[in-house]
Amino acid sequence: MEPIIATQDLEKVYRIGRVSIPALRGVSLTVEEGEFVAVMGPSGCGKSTLLHVLGGLTRPTSGKVLVDGNDLFALSDAERTRFRRHKIGFVFQRFNLLPTLTARDNILLAQHIQGDGCNPHRFETVTNMLGIADKLAQRPNELSGGEQQRVAIARAAICEPKILMADEPTGNLDSESSAVVLNMMRSVNQEFRQTILMITHNPEAAAVADRIIEMRDGQIISK
């Protein structure tokens, strides 16, 4: 079967004035559909950059990204946005929920933005599975970190994207909440067959994954 993500010699150089900072230096990797992959590596080695490039948020300086058979950066801006919103959900270290909206509205907003192609019956399934069904009326600042992250996962998973990209999803959580969140990610991965790419600093978290990718200095050193 064709891999869901495949990259070839990805490079990304940030330029700040005359200084250029190479963040990715020739990354080639493939991820199979349904895989749960953890990405580890020291701070500044380019993990977040890789995730942003694979998720279509940032354009690489050179190289190709194939997601579900589509050359992501051959698409126009608008096409890539549309593609991204159907195929990829993001979860961030800082939860990134909209503070003015309740948990329910945060999830519904994602549904709304994604428009048709979003199964409305999934709402209950997802919120039940993530154990937030009784927290839906609360706003983010009335929820614990773990609960906020579960809402964020629900939001990312609600429209059944093929891929979930998580950048240190447990980075701001205590170990107990981390365990719950990781568990949930695992269930999402197994029950909905969503491919997960998760950045983490924590070996325990990485242990949940099927495979661990180690990065250093913008390169993958082991798969």
Added chain:
Amino acid sequence: MIAQNILRRPIRTVISVLAVGIEVSMVMLVVGLTHGMLHDSAQRIGGLGADVMVQAPHASMFLGMTSAPMPVKLGDYFARLDHVKAVTPVLFQFDPSGVSLIWGIDMKTWDRVTGGFAYLRGGPFTGPYDLLVDNWYARQNRVRVGQVVKLLNHGFTVSGIVEHGKGSRLFIPLQTAESLAEQQNRASIFFIKCTNPGYTDSVINAIKKLLPNYTVLSVQEYMSLLTSNDLPALTDFITVLVAIAVTIGFLVIFLSMYTTIAERTREIGILKSLGATKGYIIELILEEAGILSLAGIVAGYLGTWAGRMLIHRAFPTVTVEFTARWAVWAAILAIVGSFIGALYPALRAAQLDPVDALAYE
């Protein structure tokens, strides 16, 4: 989400709504006031029954704005022209305390041009410091015959109350007006009655030949000038005020949306990470501005209504004339102004890089 954003920043919301409201009521009141005043004065000039009016060179369209007096003697020349039945001079005096234009009139010739006043109470002047008022003025100011009214720093005794619709609302004898103005034998305007209205043009031509630089108009022409919508002097005036009003609305909405976007950069990053297109973001911002300006328009209509009440209370004889057309125009201008004001912030928000926006504190 739009509603949340609007409610969560109440001060910003109130200020934006107020600004648009002020914009709308300013447009409507300015237009309403000028239209009301012009229609009013056009009607009263028409009610005189004169055919031709003569003013000094470069006289203002708005009677009384410039005094620019002419020698009263000119009237004798006009009277000798063919087809002229009667000529009457008027000297304008402006009384700032009551915002009213007082006409100094020469009763003998006035009667011949206008057919005379219809006296509802009392009668003509009997002394130099006598005053005639129209029934409107009398009612609004509760003035009775025999009462002393203070005008131009003098006490005037009301000798009669006349039916409204002939030129002004307040009349004093011409000589008195002249001496108060410290101008002997001067007139601001001559009204001329032709033997037959059909001779109006030939009388005008004859006067223009006699006094080429003078402002000579048929009363008909003057009325249609005042009531037409493309009166140049008027449109300039209105345009300037309307432009100021729209600019206020535009700037406030611009600033309001611009700061909102700076404040919500992270939020926009989140929306983009969820797959929101540029169009979605632009629509979101414009919609928010649209709701603010709709609320502002409603506030503006209320403000207009309140403004008219205040004006009527302070200046009972002033008419404010609203037309549905200008209500619609004021709304359209407000919406267009805020749309343009919100456009740049919206485009900027749409251009934000999602990764940068998410990293924004």
